Amino acid sequence: MSKSQNIIVIGAGFAGLSAASALAKEGYQVTVVEKNNQPGGRARTWEKDGFMFDMGPSWYWMPDVFENYFALFGKKVEDYYHLKRLDPGYRIFYGDDDVMDVPAQMDKLEELFEQIEPGSSVALQQFLIQAKYKYEVAMGDYVFRPSHSITEFIDIRLIRESLRIQMLSSMSKHVRKYFKNPKLVKLLEFPVLFLGATPQNTPAMYSLMNYADLSLGTWYPMGGMHEIVKAMVSVAEELGVEIKLNTEVTKINVSNQRAQSIETNNGTFTADFIIAGADYKHVDQHLVEKPHRNYDEKHWDSRTMSPSSLLYYIGLNKKLKNIEHHNLFFDEDFDLHADHIYTNPKWPDKPLFYVSCTSKTDDTVAPEGCENLFFLMPIAPDLHDEEAIREKYFNIMVDRFESLTGESIRDAIIVKRSYALNDFKSDYNSYKGNAYGLANTLAQTAFFKPAMKAKQIKNMLYTGQLTVPGPGVPPSLISGQVAAKEAIKLMKGEK
Numbered sequence: 001m002s003k004s005q006n007i008i009v010i011g012a013g014f015a016g017l018s019a020a021s022a023l024a025k026e027g028y029q030v031t032v033v034e035k036n037n038q039p040g041g042r043a044r045t046w047e048k049d050g051f052m053f054d055m056g057p058s059w060y061w062m063p064d065v066f067e068n069y070f071a072l073f074g075k076k077v078e079d080y081y082h083l084k085r086l087d088p089g090y091r092i093f094y095g096d097d098d099v100m101d102v103p104a105q106m107d108k109l110e111e112l113f114e115q116i117e118p119g120s121s122v123a124l125q126q127f128l129i130q131a132k133y134k135y136e137v138a139m140g141d142y143v144f145r146p147s148h149s150i151t152e153f154i155d156i157r158l159i160r161e162s163l164r165i166q167m168l169s170s171m172s173k174h175v176r177k178y179f180k181n182p183k184l185v186k187l188l189e190f191p192v193l194f195l196g197a198t199p200q201n202t203p204a205m206y207s208l209m210n211y212a213d214l215s216l217g218t219w220y221p222m223g224g225m226h227e228i229v230k231a232m233v234s235v236a237e238e239l240g241v242e243i244k245l246n247t248e249v250t251k252i253n254v255s256n257q258r259a260q261s262i263e264t265n266n267g268t269f270t271a272d273f274i275i276a277g278a279d280y281k282h283v284d285q286h287l288v289e290k291p292h293r294n295y296d297e298k299h300w301d302s303r304t305m306s307p308s309s310l311l312y313y314i315g316l317n318k319k320l321k322n323i324e325h326h327n328l329f330f331d332e333d334f335d336l337h338a339d340h341i342y343t344n345p346k347w348p349d350k351p352l353f354y355v356s357c358t359s360k361t362d363d364t365v366a367p368e369g370c371e372n373l374f375f376l377m378p379i380a381p382d383l384h385d386e387e388a389i390r391e392k393y394f395n396i397m398v399d400r401f402e403s404l405t406g407e408s409i410r411d412a413i414i415v416k417r418s419y420a421l422n423d424f425k426s427d428y429n430s431y432k433g434n435a436y437g438l439a440n441t442l443a444q445t446a447f448f449k450p451a452m453k454a455k456q457i458k459n460m461l462y463t464g465q466l467t468v469p470g471p472g473v474p475p476s477l478i479s480g481q482v483a484a485k486e487a488i489k490l491m492k493g494e495k
Contacts, residue, residue, distance in 0.1 A: 005272035005491065008033065008262055010249050013041025014473055015464040016277030017232040018069065018480025019487075023275075024239035025073060026488060032241060033264060035248040035278070036427060040229035042435075043473070048415050050367040051315040054226055055419065057473050058356045058374060059326070060219040061212045065139070065474035066228065072481070073235050080231030081221045084361060089218035090326035092190075093404045094183060098331075101324065102187065104217055117181040127178045127188075131211035138208050143469035143478050146452050146486050174204035186330050197304070197439040198338045206440065220325065220361050228473070249278070252287045252460075259460050262287075273459045273491060275483050280450055280466035282429035292456040304444060305381045306436035306471060307341050308421050312375040312394055315415030320357065320371050322405040327355045329400060337378070342439075345380035347389060353377040353397050373409075375401075382432035385421040394418065436472070437465030445470075452483060461487055 005028060009020045012034035020030045038044045042056030066077055077083060087104035094100065100116075103109050110121035175188045189199040191209035221227040233243065244266065251263040252274065261270045276283040281300050284293050332350040340348040356374040359366040366372040375397050398410055421433030438444050452467050454460035463483035465471040 005029065006031065006270060007273045007275065007487070008269055008271040009275045009277055010262070010283065011035075011041060011277035011464065012039035012233075012243055012245070013277055013464060014043065014229075014232070014476035015480040015483070016041070016275070017229070017236055018477045019275050019277065019463050019484045020241045020480075021073065021232065021236045021239055022481050022484035023487065024236065024241045026484075028491075030236075030241045031269065032236070032243045033247040033249060033262070033269065034243065034245050035429075037246050039233050039243060039245065040226060041277075042428065043225055043229050045224065045226045046313060046417065048417075049315065051313075051370070051372050051415050052224060052365045053313040053372065053374060053417075054224045054358070055311075055313070057225050058358075058376075060221060060225065060228075060473075061209075061216065062139070062474040063216060063219055065477055069477050069481070070231070070235070073239070075235060077231075080234065081223060081227040083219045083221055086218045086220055086325050086361065088324055089213070090328060091324040092183075092187065092328045092330055094186075095331045096404065100183060100187070102214070106215070109214060113184060117179060117184055120179055120181070120184060123178040127175075127207070128211055128215055131207045131209075132215065134205055135208040135211045138205065142446070143475060144482055145446070146468065146482050169204045170200050171202040171204050171206055172199035174207055175199065186334060189334070190328060190330075192440075197306075197441050198342055201342075201439070201441045203440075203442050203445065218326065220358070222362055222364075224358065224362070224365060249287055252283070252457075254289065254292045254457055257292075257456060257458050259454075259457050271459075273487055274457075274461075275487060276454075276460065276462050277464045277480070277483075279429045279431055280462050280464065281431040283462070284450075286429075288454075288457070292454070294451060294455050300431065303450075304342070304439040304441055305432055305434040306439050307378040308381045308383070308424060308430075308433045309419075309435045310375075310377040310379055310390060310393055311419040312373075312397075313415070313417045313419070314373040314375065314409075314413055315366065316371040316373060316409055316412040317369070317414045318371065318409075318412045319369060320405070320407045320409070322407050323355065323357055323360070325357055325360045327357070327405075329353050329355070329397075329404065331400065331404060341378060341380045345383065347379065347383060347393070348377075351377050351379075351393065351396070353400075355397075355401060370414075378435075379420075381421070381434040383421060385433070387418070390418045390420055431466075437470065440470050452486060459490065461490075 007030045009016045009032045012032050020032050024030045044055045046053045088101035092100045113124045114121040192202045247264045247266045249262050249264050253261045259274045337348050337352050340346050354376045359372040424430035424433040450467050461483045463479045469475045
């Protein structure tokens with residue numbers, strides 16, 4: 001095929017924009033169609049009365065992935081937004097008068113560990129050496145494999161590396177080999193919450209997230225996480241990508257095992273190649289007719305999904321003293337909450353939750369003298385969702401927030417909006433209302449994930465958080481790059 005061929009990318013999330021720009025850089029004509037009125041997928045924004053809220057991702061980890069992404073196009077992160085490293089990276093509330101700040105400097109972090117558990121500073125050094133090795137192997141090699149089949153991983157070096165990065169043991173066991181204190185265990189297990197599985201069911205390979213957290217640091221793009229999206233859109237449009245917002249795909253037309261066009265609320269678009277960055281299950285089960293699907297409903301129902309979330313966007317007419325930019329409320333039983341997400345799905349009895357306060361770092365996201373808060377409570381996907389339930393849990397979170405921080409906020413709320421399962425479904429066609437894609441269990445890692453290739457459609461691929469390499473902003477950036485590379489191979493007639 002010539003590079004004049006037209007490529008349609010469905011979805012303007014991180015993976016879709018990444019794939020679009022990578023393809024446009026190689027000279028292909030690319031059009032991105034996006035259901036919503038903003039690009040960015042879950043990383044949209046909501047503004048009201050001078051408050052600006054990031055609606056989705058709020059943690060900026062793995063800065064090297066973003067640097068490498070923009071470098072593909074001869075750009076730098078600083079060409080688009082200013083990064084600030086947070087110190088402390090975050091604050092953990094374990095209970096009344098029991099607070100831990102996680103410092104950015106490694107020497108201070110080691111001192112903190114030593115104070116809590118004598119001897120643990122040496123253990124931390126050893127733990128992070130291993131975590132760094134896993135990070136470099138995984139992010140330098142594994143995540144860039146399309147994982148079409150197990151044969152990609154069958155060679156002596158990769159088998160040896162898989163054992164060294166502990167693909168088969170659990171994160172829970174791995175952490176407890178080094179640390180005994182419950183506070184330190186919670187600190188080191190918390191990043192796997194972003195992976196959508198319990199520490200007991202997450203491969204120890206993912207201690208690489210601890211390296212990303214504690215060594216590479218927690219950052220914030222001034223202006224908000226949507227600054228990343230604006231930068232990606234700028235790159236894409238500079239390369240000639242056309243982005244059509246408010247354009248929802250209703251059908252993918254297939255003939256002779258080739259996608260011919262897509263139907264949308266704004267008309268029909270012909271396509272020589274399609275990359276689907278929208279919710280994989282929605283595309284597979286609702287946009288493609290049965291003979292051309294990768295899976296059936298039974299297969300999808302058997303998948304272990306990541307949690308959904310109950311979110312609240314809150315504007316206060318006052319400033320707060322006793323919180324940081326990122327705040328984790330771990331004053332309840334982690335295992336009980338996890339049980340109510342994965343084993344016995346229900347609205348939790350005693351939930352853990354997270355609060356960000358971006359206005360602590362960035363005075364552009366709230367009016368002067370005000371604070372911008374983002375409450376997040378992980379919940380099981382596919383629960384019954386209604387306003388009365390949301391409000392019940394909002395009151396639970398606010399009561400505990402006020403008790404643990406000593407800050408009164410209830411009477412200072414001047415902006416308030418909830419977001420949960422029904423919204424994930426309606427805005428993103430999210431399967432069961434999940435927030436983060438598939439859980440990163442061993443049985444759903446690499447070639448065990450839903451296939452990037454559309455098995456019955458020769459000119460279509462999937463990208464994003466439900467396929468390789470997995471959920472999260474950095475993996476989605478990489479997923480788009482991998483999909484673009486595979487699309488080019490297919491268009492050139494390679495296997």
